[in-house]
Amino acid sequence: MTMTTPKGGCFGKILEIDLSKQTYKTREVPDEIYQKAIGGNGLGAYFATTEYKAHKDPLAEDAFMFIGPGPLNGTYCVSTRMSIAHMSPYTGLISHAETGAHFGNEIKWAGWDGIYIKGRSKKPVWLSIVDDKVEFKDAAKVWGKTTEETHEMIMKEMKDPYARTAVIGPAGENQVPFSCVIVERFRAAARSGTGMLMGNKKLKGLAVRGTKAVPVADNGKFMEMANYAKKLAVEKEAWQGIKRWGTAGLLEQNNYFTGSLITKNYQTTWYPDIVKIGGEEAGRKFWKRHVACNHCPVHCLKLGVIREGKYKGLIAEGPEYESGGLLGSNLGMTDLNTELAMIEACDAYGIDNISTGGVLGFATELVEKGILKPADLDGLKPKWGDGETYMELIRKICYKEGKAGKLLAKGVKKMAAQIGKGAEAYAMQVKGKELAAHDPRGDKARAYSYCLGSCGGDHHEGASTRALIIFAMLNSLSLCSFASGLLWGGENAKITVGMLNPLCGWSMKEDDYWTTGKRIMTMERVFNVREGVSRKDDGLPKRFMTEKLPAGPKKGNIFTAEDTKKMQDEFYSFVGWDEKGIPSEATLKGLGLEYLIDDVAAARKEYKS
Amino acid sequence: MEDKKKKLPELIRTETTRRGFLRGTAVAAGSAVAMATIGSLAPKSAQAQAKPPEPKKDPMKFLFAERQNCTGCRACEYACSVYHTGVVRPSVSRIHVLKYKDSIDVPVLCWHCNDAPCIAACPTTPKAIQVDPKSNGIILNEKICLGAKCLKCQEACPAQYVWANPDTGQPLICDMCGGDPECVKACSAQSGNPQGPCLMANKLGFGVNMAYRAVTPEQAGADLMFLTFYPNVGGKRITPVKTAKTKKARR
Numbered sequence: 001m002t003m004t005t006p007k008g009g010c011f012g013k014i015l016e017i018d019l020s021k022q023t024y025k026t027r028e029v030p031d032e033i034y035q036k037a038i039g040g041n042g043l044g045a046y047f048a049t050t051e052y053k054a055h056k057d058p059l060a061e062d063a064f065m066f067i068g069p070g071p072l073n074g075t076y077c078v079s080t081r082m083s084i085a086h087m088s089p090y091t092g093l094i095s096h097a098e099t100g101a102h103f104g105n106e107i108k109w110a111g112w113d114g115i116y117i118k119g120r121s122k123k124p125v126w127l128s129i130v131d132d133k134v135e136f137k138d139a140a141k142v143w144g145k146t147t148e149e150t151h152e153m154i155m156k157e158m159k160d161p162y163a164r165t166a167v168i169g170p171a172g173e174n175q176v177p178f179s180c181v182i183v184e185r186f187r188a189a190a191r192s193g194t195g196m197l198m199g200n201k202k203l204k205g206l207a208v209r210g211t212k213a214v215p216v217a218d219n220g221k222f223m224e225m226a227n228y229a230k231k232l233a234v235e236k237e238a239w240q241g242i243k244r245w246g247t248a249g250l251l252e253q254n255n256y257f258t259g260s261l262i263t264k265n266y267q268t269t270w271y272p273d274i275v276k277i278g279g280e281e282a283g284r285k286f287w288k289r290h291v292a293c294n295h296c297p298v299h300c301l302k303l304g305v306i307r308e309g310k311y312k313g314l315i316a317e318g319p320e321y322e323s324g325g326l327l328g329s330n331l332g333m334t335d336l337n338t339e340l341a342m343i344e345a346c347d348a349y350g351i352d353n354i355s356t357g358g359v360l361g362f363a364t365e366l367v368e369k370g371i372l373k374p375a376d377l378d379g380l381k382p383k384w385g386d387g388e389t390y391m392e393l394i395r396k397i398c399y400k401e402g403k404a405g406k407l408l409a410k411g412v413k414k415m416a417a418q419i420g421k422g423a424e425a426y427a428m429q430v431k432g433k434e435l436a437a438h439d440p441r442g443d444k445a446r447a448y449s450y451c452l453g454s455c456g457g458d459h460h461e462g463a464s465t466r467a468l469i470i471f472a473m474l475n476s477l478s479l480c481s482f483a484s485g486l487l488w489g490g491e492n493a494k495i496t497v498g499m500l501n502p503l504c505g506w507s508m509k510e511d512d513y514w515t516t517g518k519r520i521m522t523m524e525r526v527f528n529v530r531e532g533v534s535r536k537d538d539g540l541p542k543r544f545m546t547e548k549l550p551a552g553p554k555k556g557n558i559f560t561a562e563d564t565k566k567m568q569d570e571f572y573s574f575v576g577w578d579e580k581g582i583p584s585e586a587t588l589k590g591l592g593l594e595y596l597i598d599d600v601a602a603a604r605k606e607y608k609s
Numbered sequence: 610m611e612d613k614k615k616k617l618p619e620l621i622r623t624e625t626t627r628r629g630f631l632r633g634t635a636v637a638a639g640s641a642v643a644m645a646t647i648g649s650l651a652p653k654s655a656q657a658q659a660k661p662p663e664p665k666k667d668p669m670k671f672l673f674a675e676r677q678n679c680t681g682c683r684a685c686e687y688a689c690s691v692y693h694t695g696v697v698r699p700s701v702s703r704i705h706v707l708k709y710k711d712s713i714d715v716p717v718l719c720w721h722c723n724d725a726p727c728i729a730a731c732p733t734t735p736k737a738i739q740v741d742p743k744s745n746g747i748i749l750n751e752k753i754c755l756g757a758k759c760l761k762c763q764e765a766c767p768a769q770y771v772w773a774n775p776d777t778g779q780p781l782i783c784d785m786c787g788g789d790p791e792c793v794k795a796c797s798a799q800s801g802n803p804q805g806p807c808l809m810a811n812k813l814g815f816g817v818n819m820a821y822r823a824v825t826p827e828q829a830g831a832d833l834m835f836l837t838f839y840p841n842v843g844g845k846r847i848t849p850v851k852t853a854k855t856k857k858a859r860r
Contacts, residue, residue, distance in 0.1 A: 076687060076697050102683075109700065151711060161707040161826070162699070185711040211700035211775040219695055234798055288837050291714070292682035297799040299680040303712060305838040315712055315838055 007505030008217035009071030020119030039070035042476030044085020074108030079296035079483035095192030109210030167205030169350025178355035217505035248279030259442030259554030265361035270552030325437025326357025332384025358434025431456030469517035681714030685792035709830020719783035730765035746785030
C-alpha cells in the first residue's frame with residue numbers, strides 16, 4: 001500500500017501509548033486508511049479486525065482501546081464528539097462508546113488523530129498529553145477516588161483551564177463490567193465497559209491540551225458547507241424543543257404519544273407519574289444552566305442543583321432521556337431529587353446509567369416475583385420507587401460489596417444465568433447488554449438499533465436500515481446525532497461528503513458515503529461473527545414477543561417474530577450479508593475487505609460443526 | 610485578609626469601586642456612561658452634580674458578556690480564530706471560554722478599559738499595543754512587540770484576560786474585528802435559544818458587566834457558580850465556594 005500523508009482533516013499520526021513499558025510513539029496512518037475507515041469507531045474497528053485474532057481476551061495485556069475523534073473534529077463543523085472503540089470486556093464483542101464535550105477536539109488540537117492505548121501499568125497512572133509532550137504521572141493519590149475528585153486533582157496539576165479530562169471512578173477500578181469513562185465530569189463514554197478496561201490497565205485518567213490547528217485542504221469550500229450545516233442546526237424548527245428541554249423532553253413525549261417510555265423493567269410504557277420526574281418538572285425544580293459541546297447550538301445538557309431533601313445543594317446533571325428513563329420510570333421513581341442524586345452517584349462512581357438502571361429494574365422485578373429473596377441481596381428489598389435502597393445498591397455494585405454487589409455487578413444476562421428459576425424471562429438485554437429506555441413495542445424502529453447495531457442493546461445505532469449506516473458514519477466521524485445526523489436527515493450524505501472532500505482533499509461521491517458506512521458496519525460484523533454472533537443473536541428479548549403492552553397510547557402492541565425477520569432481512573440485504581447475517585464473500589470484496597475473507601470462512605465452518 | 614471573609618457580592622463591589630471610582634485619575638468611559646444612565650433617573654440636582662458628558666455621535670465600542678447565558682459552546686472562540694487565522698484554533702483566539710469546576714463556563718473577554726492598564730504597562734516606544742480610535746479595538750504591532758520575554762500587558766490586565774500566542778509569544782488582545790466583532794455574531798446566532806445570547810457589543814449596560822471588569826476568571830466563575838446554583842437558599846445568601854485570593858499587586 002502506498003503511504004500518503006493526509007492533505008487535511010487528519011494529521012496522519014496516532015499517539016500510541018504502551019502502559020506496560022510506560023513509553024509512547026507515533027503511529028503513522030496513511031490517508032487511504034482514513035478514506036476507508038474515517039476515524040473514531042471505524043478506525044477502531046479497522047485496528048480490531050487487523051490486530052486481533054478470533055476469541056481474543058478483551059482484558060489481555062495487549063488489548064487496546066482507541067480514543068478516536070474523526071476528521072471533522074477541531075474544524076468548523078458543528079458539534080463534534082469522540083468515540084472510544086475497543087473489544088468490550090462486558091459483551092465480548094466489538095464496542096464503541098461515544099461522548100460529547102471537548103475532549104475529542106482537544107486531541108486533534110494537540111496534533112493527533114487519536115490515542116491508541118495498550119499494555120498494563122504496574123502502578124496506577126494518569127496521562128498528561130500537552131501537544132507532543134506525553135507524561136506518565138503517578139495516580140496513587142487518586143486511586144479509589146470518585147471521578148469528580150480525580151478530575152479536580154488532574155485539573156490542578158495540569159495548571160491549565162483549557163485542559164480536558166477523561167477519568168474513571170471506583171467502579172472502573174473495581175472491574176465492574178458496565179463501568180464507564182467520565183469525560184469532563186458530566187459526560188460518559190459508557191455502555192461497553194470502557195471503565196473496566198481502563199481500570200484493568202491501571203489507567204486512572206487522561207488529560208489533553210492542544211494548541212495546534214487542524215489543516216484544511218480547501219478552506220473556502222469547506223467553510224461554505226460547514227456554515228450551511230451549522231445553519232440547519234441553528235434554525236431548524238423541530239430542533240428548538242431540544243434546546244429548551246434537552247432529551248428529557250422525550251420522557252413526556254414517549255409516555256403520551258410514542259408509547260415507548262419503559263416502565264418498571266419494561267412491563268408497560270404507561271407511567272402517569274412522569275409528571276413528577278419528567279422534563280417539565282426538572283425545568284421547574286432543578287435546571288439552572290444549559291451546557292453545550294463544541295460549537296453546538298443545541299446545548300442539550302442541563303445542569304441544576306437539588307434544592308430540597310437529603311441531597312440539597314448537590315449540583316448534578318440530567319435527567320436525560322436515557323438516565324431519566326432507566327433510573328426514573330424504569331424504577332418507578334416519583335421523587336425527582338433522589339433520582340437526580342442517583343444519576344449523580346452513577347457519574348461520580350463512573351458507572352453506566354443505562355445498565356445500572358437495567359440491573360436495578362431487573363432485580364426489583366425478580367424480588368417482586370419472588371425469584372430473588374432479600375437474603376440474596378444482603379437483606380435489602382428493592383421495590384419500585386424506593387430511591388434510598390437503590391442508592392445503597394448502586395454503591396454496592398460499584399464496590400462489588402457483599403452478595404448484592406457481587407451479584408448485580410455481573411449485569412442482567414449473567415445474573416439471569418446464575419439465578420435461574422425462570423429469571424431469564426425478565427432479563428431485558430440483547431447480546432449481553434441492557435436495553436436503553438425505548439420500548440420497541442411502542443417504537444418499533446428502535447428494534448433496528450437494539451438488534452442490528454454492532455454492540456448489542458444500544459440506542460445509539462440508528463433506528464432504520466439507512467439510519468444504521470448513517471450512525472456507523474456518525475460514530476466514525478464522531479458527530480452528534482442531534483446537531484448533525486438526525487437533523488440533516490436526507491441530506492446526510494450530501495453534507496458529510498461536501499465537508500469531507502474539501503477538508504481532506506478527497507474525491508468522495510455520495511455513493512461512497514453509503515459504501516464507507518457499510519464497510520465500517522461489515523468490519524464490526526465480521527469481528528462479531530468471529531466471536532459467534534449470527535442472526536440468532538439479532539433478536540429482542542422474549543417479553544416483547546409475548547406480552548402485549550397493557551396500557552398507554554400503544555396499548556395492545558406487540559413485537560412479533562415476523563417484525564424481527566422483516567427487519568433483519570431488510571438490513572442484511574441492504575448491506576450484503578447472507579441469510580445468517582454473515583457478510584458474503586462478494587460483499588467483502590466489494591467493500592475492499594479482502595483480508596477478512598479467511599476469517600469469515602473459518603467462522604462459517606465453526607457454525608456448521 | 611479581611612477580603613477573604615467578606616461575602617462575594619461585597620467583594621465585587623469593592624473591586625469595582627477600587628478600579629472604577631477610587632482611582633480618581635482616569636474614570637472609565639463605561640462607568641461614566643453608566644453614571645449618566647443612573648443620572649437620568651435621579652433628581653435634577655444630582656444630575657447637575659454628575660455632569661454627564663455629551664453623548665458622542667460615534668459611540669465607543671465595547672464587548673459585554675451576560676455570563677449567565679453562556680453555554681460553553683465556544684462559537685466565539687471558533688469565530689475569533691477563523692477571522693484572524695482562517696482556521697479554527699482556539700489557542701490563538703482573542704476571547705476565551707474557561708470552565709470553572711467543570712460546571713460553569715466563564716467567557717473571558719477584553720473590556721476595552723478606557724484607562725487600558727495593558728497599554729500603560731507596555732514598555733516599548735512607541736507602544737506595541739495601541740487603541741484603534743475607530744473601533745476601540747486594541748491593535749498589536751508585531752514588529753515592535755517584545756513577545757514572550759516581556760508580556761507586561763498580561764501581568765497588568767485586571768481581568769487576567771491576556772493570553773500569549775503559542776507560536777510567537779506575543780499577546781492576544783481583542784481588536785474588535787475592526788468594529789464588527791465576529792464573536793458577537795456567532796454567539797447571537799447560536800446560543801439565542803432559549804436564554805438569549807451571552808455576548809453583546811456596542812451597548813453600554815451598567816451593573817454586573819462593568820463590575821466583572823476587575824475580577825479574575827476564577828473569581829468570576831466562583832461568583833457565577835454562586836449566582837447560578839445557590840441564590841437565596843433559605844432566605845439567606847450563602848457562599849458555598851471559596852473565592853480566589855486577590856493578588857496584592859493589584860490593590
